[in-house]
Amino acid sequence: MPNDYACISVNSHCVAANNGPGYLCQCSKGYEGNPYLLNGCQDTDECALRKQNTKYKDLYPCTKGVCHNTPGSYFCKCKKGTKSDGTDFGCQSLHSPADKMVIGLSVSVTVVMALACLLLMQLQRKRHKKEKDEYFKQNGGLKLYDEMRSRQVDTIRILTEKEIKRATDNYNEDRVIGCGGHGMVYRGTLDDQKEVAIKKSKVISDDWREEFVNEIIVLSQINHRNIVRLLGCCLDVDVPMLVYEFVPGGTLSEFLHGAGCRSPIPLDLRLKIATQSAEALAYLHSSTSRTILHGDVKSANILLDDQLNAKVGDFGASALKSMDESEFIMFVHGTLGYLDPESFISRHLTDKSDVYSFGVVLLELMTRKRAIYTDNFNEKESLSYSFPLMFQKRRHLVMLDTEITDDAVMVVLENMAELAFI
Structure with missing residues (x-):
């Protein structure tokens, strides 16, 4: 190439003059600027131009895709879930209308079933709580609370069935230390690591249920070294349970x-x-x-x-x-x-x-x-x-x-x- 060649910018080229001998310099496609200057032709950012003026959206199409600039050009990447060339016919969905309908129905059914399950669980929890509240009242829980507030009873702990189940590993047979016609006695470990004996009766009469809390109130006041100490009770169950100190010698x-x-x-x-x-x-x-x-x-x-x-x-x-x-x-x-x-x-x-x-x-x-x-x-x-x-x-x-x-x-x-x- 002669030293006096006028198109000195990178990414430039010459074209024949239209009105006589000689040539003209132009920046290559995708570049713009002055081809007669060193590095005079700079990359055209097609993606930026699309944002500046709507006329460039037709000149540099990227339908339903994401525009990415490259040196001297650009490419249009289709979004997830679509395919084809965004610069040509636009991005097309991977799924047909029928597929979309099936997917939509599936999602709708799944959502409805999930909501129904959540609603059912919520109703069961409410019913379970209501049932436990009724048991608590029937077994004299409110009266025992009143006695505790008045400090007539300050040594008794009221435990929930959930705490009892944790203490006995969900009434594990390995925890049984006594059994008879009236029920079972379990060795339990409370959340504070205290060892206890939990008496779980099979059935009780309505008369005994009425006297249950009265008896607990009196027994809670017993303090003698040769009497097994009553530590607490569980009232939110059909048959209330008693919790005693654990005596290890049988x-x-x-x-x-x-x-x-x-x-x-x-x-x-x-x-x-x-x-x-x-x-x-x-x-x-x-x-x-x-x-x-x-x-x-x-x-x-x-x-x-x-x-x-x-x-x-x-x-x-x-x-x-x-x-x-x-x-x-x-x-x-x-x-x-x-x-x-x-x-x-x-x-x-x-x-x-x-x-x-x-x-x-x-x-x-x-x-x-x-x-x-x-x-x-x-x-x-x-x-x-x-x-x-x-x-x-x-x-x-x-x-x-x-x-x-x-x-x-x-x-x-x-x-x-x-x-x-x-």
Whole structure:
């Protein structure tokens, strides 16, 4: 190329002159400026021009796409969900009208179903909450709240069923530590890591439901080292639940009669358990503002802690009476072999009923026989009947546990036997 070539700008070229010999310089397509100057031809930003004036939209088409400038040109990128060349025929949808209709219907149905599910869940939650509120009222929750506000009750904690389920791993069978005809007892761990025993009854009568909170109010005021402490309750369920302190050593019944290896139990330990249990019953009968009848005294309801101290528990069968009234309790709770004959016949429960049942527990401690046991002839016998009979014949020594029939302690055993019959 001759040194005197006039088109010195990059992106420029020459064209023949129209009116005589020679040539003219022009910037290449997509560039504009002065081709006779060094770097005089600069890139034309087609995308910017489209925004400045509508005439450029026809000159540089980009229908339904996104304009991107390039050196000397531009390209039109179709948006997501569309295809084709935006600079030519415009961007076209990837879906046909029929496809769009199907997609629209599908989305609409999905949205409607989701809204219906949300509405149903909301209605179920409201119904569930209403049901729980009704249970709470039926079980005396409002009355208990009033007592708590007036500080008549300040030691009871009201737990929700959700908290109870968390504590018992949703009533896991591995958590069961006791069961019977009336319900189950679970070992639970509350949110604060406190170990508790949760009593979940199967059914209750309407009469008992009415007295439930009254009994909780009285039992919450009990504070004795040999009585299992009531910690709380759950009222937002059909059958209310009780929450007690957890006593790790099991029951006296298991300690005396448990299966497996029979470990010796020294007399002083038996006397300690008897004394502590007696102190607990005496407290219930005479050391509170109103007499509290346990109603179900038996070795299975006397628990032992890790130091083998006795704790009288399970007040689910107890009833209350005023110290100033002679009115008897018109129902009887008990277990065969422990219930005194008078209460069984008259269907009247008194503090003497608890004392009688405790006498049977004393006999268990002395003999290590169950309240209803099997004799040498494989016959069922009642300890409360057979031992007094043998005592009258002065043959009761053969029924005593051989582990404690030492001559040095016979006086103590005789006194215990006599005490059991008072």
